[in-house]
Amino acid sequence: MRGKISITVTLTAMLAAAAGALCVIYAVPAAVPIGLEQASQPSIVKVSTEEFTDERTVEVSFETSPEQSLTARASGVVSASSCKVGTQVHSGDSLLTVESMALIALHTDTPIYREIGDGTTGKDVLALQHELQRLGYHVETTGIFGWRTRKAVNEMLARADGAKHQGGLTPDQIIWIPETTVIPSKCTATVNTMLSDGTEVISVGGQLTALTYTTPTHLIEGTRSFTMFAKTYEIGPAEDHISDRRFLESISATPEYVTYQEQEGKKPTATIALKNTMNPMKVPPSAIFGQRDTTACIQRDDNVVIPVTIIGSALGATLVTPDDDTVRITKVRIMQSGSAPACPEH
Numbered sequence: 487m488r489g490k491i492s493i494t495v496t497l498t499a500m501l502a503a504a505a506g507a508l509c510v511i512y513a514v515p516a517a518v519p520i521g522l523e524q525a526s527q528p529s530i531v532k533v534s535t536e537e538f539t540d541e542r543t544v545e546v547s548f549e550t551s552p553e554q555s556l557t558a559r560a561s562g563v564v565s566a567s568s569c570k571v572g573t574q575v576h577s578g579d580s581l582l583t584v585e586s587m588a589l590i591a592l593h594t595d596t597p598i599y600r601e602i603g604d605g606t607t608g609k610d611v612l613a614l615q616h617e618l619q620r621l622g623y624h625v626e627t628t629g630i631f632g633w634r635t636r637k638a639v640n641e642m643l644a645r646a647d648g649a650k651h652q653g654g655l656t657p658d659q660i661i662w663i664p665e666t667t668v669i670p671s672k673c674t675a676t677v678n679t680m681l682s683d684g685t686e687v688i689s690v691g692g693q694l695t696a697l698t699y700t701t702p703t704h705l706i707e708g709t710r711s712f713t714m715f716a717k718t719y720e721i722g723p724a725e726d727h728i729s730d731r732r733f734l735e736s737i738s739a740t741p742e743y744v745t746y747q748e749q750e751g752k753k754p755t756a757t758i759a760l761k762n763t764m765n766p767m768k769v770p771p772s773a774i775f776g777q778r779d780t781t782a783c784i785q786r787d788d789n790v791v792i793p794v795t796i797i798g799s800a801l802g803a804t805l806v807t808p809d810d811d812t813v814r815i816t817k818v819r820i821m822q823s824g825s826a827p828a829c830p831e832h
Contacts, residue, residue: 530787530817533767536800540706541759544699546714548746553671553691559658560584561682569673569688574735577666578621580646581688584681588647591668592660593617603654606631614655618642620666661687667731669693669738692747694738698727699756704780706760706797714756715742721758767794768803773818776829782806783829787817793832 566583568575575581577593592598594613602611612629619625623638631654640651643659668690675687697714705723712719712728717740719733728734737743746754769784776783780796784806792813794806808815809832 529820529822531770531773531820532817533769533815535765536768536803536805538764538766538798538800538805539759540764540798541757542702542705543755543757544702545753546756547698547753548694549696549698551665551691551693551695553689554664555686556661556663556668556688556690557684558582558584558589558661558675558681558687559656559683560587560589561658562587562680564675564677564679564681567673567675567677569670569675571670571673573670575663575668575670575688577617577663578642578645581661582675583647586647587659588643589658589687590642590646590660591663593663593666597662598655598657598660601654601656602631604631604633604636606654611635614639617666658683663690665693667735694734694743696727696729697734697737697756701726702758706764709761710758711761712756712758714754715740720761764797764807766797766805766807767815768800769806769818770820771802771804772820774804774806775821775826778831781832784815785819785821785827786815787819789819789827791827791829793830 562585564582564584565586568579568581575591577591579591580588581591582589594610594617596609596613598610598614600610602608602614607630609629611631612627615625615627615629615635618635618638619627621642623641625634625638626632636654639655640653643649643651643655668688669692670688671691672689673687674689675681675685679685681687701724707723710721710723710725712721715737717733717736719728719730721728742754746752773784774782774796775785777796782794782796784792784794786792792815793809795809796804796806798805
């Protein structure tokens with residue numbers, strides 16, 4: 487009997503000891519593994535720089551010229567045509583041949599509505615002289631049809647058909663076009679077409695006249711590059727449309743432009759970016775204090791407060807430029823809650 491009591495007491499003691507050990511284990515927190523400890527926030531960090539062009543994406547709208555029908559004053563059967571839909575027609579080009587007579591596409595600010603020759607005066611003569619001069623002929627812009635104008639006209643006609651010309655210019659020898667360059671949307675007069683005075687020969691229109699877009703807000707001041715369909719054009723900081731003829735011609739000649747023209751309602755995009763790359767400093771957002779819109783301050787590691795302008799952000803960092811570009815900054819202080827110094831207005 488005494489032996490059983492002794493065993494029971496011993497087991498009880500052992501269980502009590504084990505329970506006490508468990509209490510000690512739960513009471514003492516486990517050590518945090520190395521590498522998982524909470525990192526302490528550094529008070530001073532190094533700054534770096536990053537190339538910055540303030541690139542933005544804009545949605546572009548096309549402005550095009552209205553459809554217009556162009557007619558001929560000549561009568562007869564068309565024996566040859568150089569008209570091709572989508573291919574530019576330039577002022578001074580031979581467009582049609584009607585019974586061996588070449589018809590020249592010609593732009594003048596005042597259309598040629600009558601026969602003009604030696605001694606003829608008027609706005610139509612002056613407009614013809616301006617266009618001949620633009621085409622490279624040596625004429626005087628007097629508004630009077632003289633020998634120089636006659637010589638230039640005859641050279642232009644001879645270049646078109648190879649024949650010798652000695653007279654003036656008649657409306658049936660030309661097809662007036664509204665711009666110095668047009669793009670046919672339809673070639674109405676084809677070979678064997680019978681023409682009479684006033685017959686439509688081509689339709690023009692849908693020509694790209696401008697690119698428009700909305701200027702993004704908070705742009706960095708400076709000249710910018712506008713890039714679309716791999717074509718680039720220089721624009722001003724507040725520009726919101728482009729009407730430069732050469733650039734528009736380069737855009738309209740791309741396959742991308744044709745594709746978007748066929749997709750009504752869908753607008754392409756372009757990028758605008760600073761022409762000259764900036765190199766702002768990258769600082770942690772917690773180094774910024776006293777922010778007012780795009781102005782703020784940072785504190786250098788020697789406690790000097792530096793006014794800066796915020797120009798953007800990149801991968802969790804704030805991009806800033808010091809207001810005084812002669813200031814040297816290699817390290818900045820991290821601002822603890824409630825510890826930031828005063829930031830002067832600037």
